[in-house]
Structures are given as structure tokens and as C-alpha cells.
Amino acid sequence: MSQPTAARDGLSVGEAAREAGVSIDTLRYYEREHLLRTERTPSGHRRYSPGDLEWIAVLTCLRETGMPIRRMREFATLVGEDDDATIGARIDLLAEHREDVLRRIRELEANLAHVEGKIAYYRGRSAG
Amino acid sequence: MSQPTAARDGLSVGEAAREAGVSIDTLRYYEREHLLRTERTPSGHRRYSPGDLEWIAVLTCLRETGMPIRRMREFATLVGEDDDATIGARIDLLAEHREDVLRRIRELEANLAHVEGKIAYYRGRSAG
DNA sequence: CGTTGACCTGGACCGCGCTCCAGGTCCTAC
DNA sequence: GTAGGACCTGGAGCGCGGTCCAGGTCAACG
Numbered sequence: 438m439s440q441p442t443a444a445r446d447g448l449s450v451g452e453a454a455r456e457a458g459v460s461i462d463t464l465r466y467y468e469r470e471h472l473l474r475t476e477r478t479p480s481g482h483r484r485y486s487p488g489d490l491e492w493i494a495v496l497t498c499l500r501e502t503g504m505p506i507r508r509m510r511e512f513a514t515l516v517g518e519d520d521d522a523t524i525g526a527r528i529d530l531l532a533e534h535r536e537d538v539l540r541r542i543r544e545l546e547a548n549l550a551h552v553e554g555k556i557a558y559y560r561g562r563s564a565g
Numbered sequence: 566m567s568q569p570t571a572a573r574d575g576l577s578v579g580e581a582a583r584e585a586g587v588s589i590d591t592l593r594y595y596e597r598e599h600l601l602r603t604e605r606t607p608s609g610h611r612r613y614s615p616g617d618l619e620w621i622a623v624l625t626c627l628r629e630t631g632m633p634i635r636r637m638r639e640f641a642t643l644v645g646e647d648d649d650a651t652i653g654a655r656i657d658l659l660a661e662h663r664e665d666v667l668r669r670i671r672e673l674e675a676n677l678a679h680v681e682g683k684i685a686y687y688r689g690r691s692a693g
Numbered sequence: 694c695g696t697t698g699a700c701c702t703g704g705a706c707c708g709c710g711c712t713c714c715a716g717g718t719c720c721t722a723c
Numbered sequence: 724g725t726a727g728g729a730c731c732t733g734g735a736g737c738g739c740g741g742t743c744c745a746g747g748t749c750a751a752c753g
Binding site: 588590591594608633635 | 709710711712713719720
């Protein structure tokens, strides 16, 4: 209990989930969706390396910016090919995503202004 | 055909949908969800007034900023009560939503920086 | 050795926000 | 009067991104 699993190299799925701030089911789901591959212990338990955790952080970042799983799979495939010839494609994909995110931020800001206008309107109305 | 429906007062659901930039099904769905009430012609067809269109624009703005339907229903209920005593509650709801949106914008911006970092990394790798 | 808890799999299920469909009505134009 | 198109209803279906469950295995502890 003092050093629960530090000696094994790699974290269990439960530990990795806690570290990464996602659910165990999400990690397994990502694997089914081919966003992630993991080593297994001889008995079939998943083991997560520090590199895996970094990759999960990348996935989480893409998800939080609204990238669909389908698109994340494309990216994961490019990265998984581990071929420098795919680097251009990776940049293109990320750059396109960047534009999407910027567009969405601008949309949010525009709509936010309307919400604020509405708030101001109600404040005026309640003040009489 | 030259003045299709301008003489009737109020737009048909198809016309309103086109004006508002949403689908006919969405308008009917919003009505089922009690976000919207509409007048009906004697034969039961929906009629949308300019005020209805303004309200639809508000709903669309809230949706585009990610407000769940459930919450929109709360707001619609407050507005529908048409009682100045609910104005404080409307302000509170919108102000809370405003905070949510601001939070999400900040999150997006933070994650965007990571995406940009990744792009820069790949650019370096492909140049180097 | 038995118990306990974390893990495995395949597959069903969920909440969300629509979207589509069948079967019917209604209105206009020819 | 009949053809066409827009409308009505209730309810099923969909894509997404997980989430949950049953039934079984594995690992560490006492």
C-alpha cells in the first residue's frame, strides 16, 4: 500500500484515468475508437506509460476544443504511422482545427455580447 | 404567388424557419419543449409574429452559446410569466450563463494555445 | 486458501438535440 | 374535382460521446 504500483512500469487503467482526469470507461472507449493503443501485462491488463499519458492529454485537449472523435482518429492514425512524411498532414489538420476553434470563440463572443445586452436591458427595466 | 403570404398577419412555419435560419422541425421541437408558443390559424397552422421571430433569435443565441434546452425552458418560463417579479431571476439566469460562456471561452483559449504549441513543434520538426 | 477489489470483454443503454417518417388535413391552382 | 404542396400530429430514429452492466479473470492480503 505504501508504494502501490510504482514499481511496475506503467500505470493501471484506474491510475491513468485518475492522473488524466478522465473516466476509465473513456480510456477504454478511446482505445476501441483507435485513438489510443496500450501495452498489456501478460494477463491482459492495460499499462500506461508516461508517453501514453502525454498522448491522452493531447486527446483531451482536442476533445475540449470540440474536435469530433472521427477527426481525432484521423490525427491518431497520422501520428501512429510514425512516418515523418505525415507531419505536413498533421500540421494541416491541427491548423484547420485551430481555425475552427478561433471561429467558435468569435461566435461565442458575438453571442455573449447579445446576452450582455439582454442583461443590461433587464437591469434597466427593473430599475424602472 | 407574387405576395405569397404577406397579407396574412404572421409567417408560416416554413417562412419563419427560413427567416430565423433554423429548420421547421427545430421550431416544432422548441414548441414541444415549451420554449415557444405560437398562435394558430383556425385550421391549426402555426403563425409567427415579428415578436415570435425576435424570441426565436434569443433562443438561437442561447443555444449557440451552449445553453441546454432544459435551462432555456426555465428562462422561457420566466419570460412567459410576464411578471416583473421574475426579472431578477431572468437577470440571474443570464448572468450565470454569461459566466459559463466566459469560462468556456477561456478554456478554449487555453487549449488553443496548446494546439498552437503542437503546430509549432511539428513545424520545427519538419524544418529541422 | 479464500476474500476482496481492480481489471477484462462484448454489448446494451443513456441524454442530448434534433431529424425523419407515416398518415392525414388543408389550401390553392388548374 | 383533382393535383400539388405546405402544413398537422405522434412517435420512431439518429449521431454523438460516453456510461453502465453482466459475467468472468486476476492479484494481493491475511
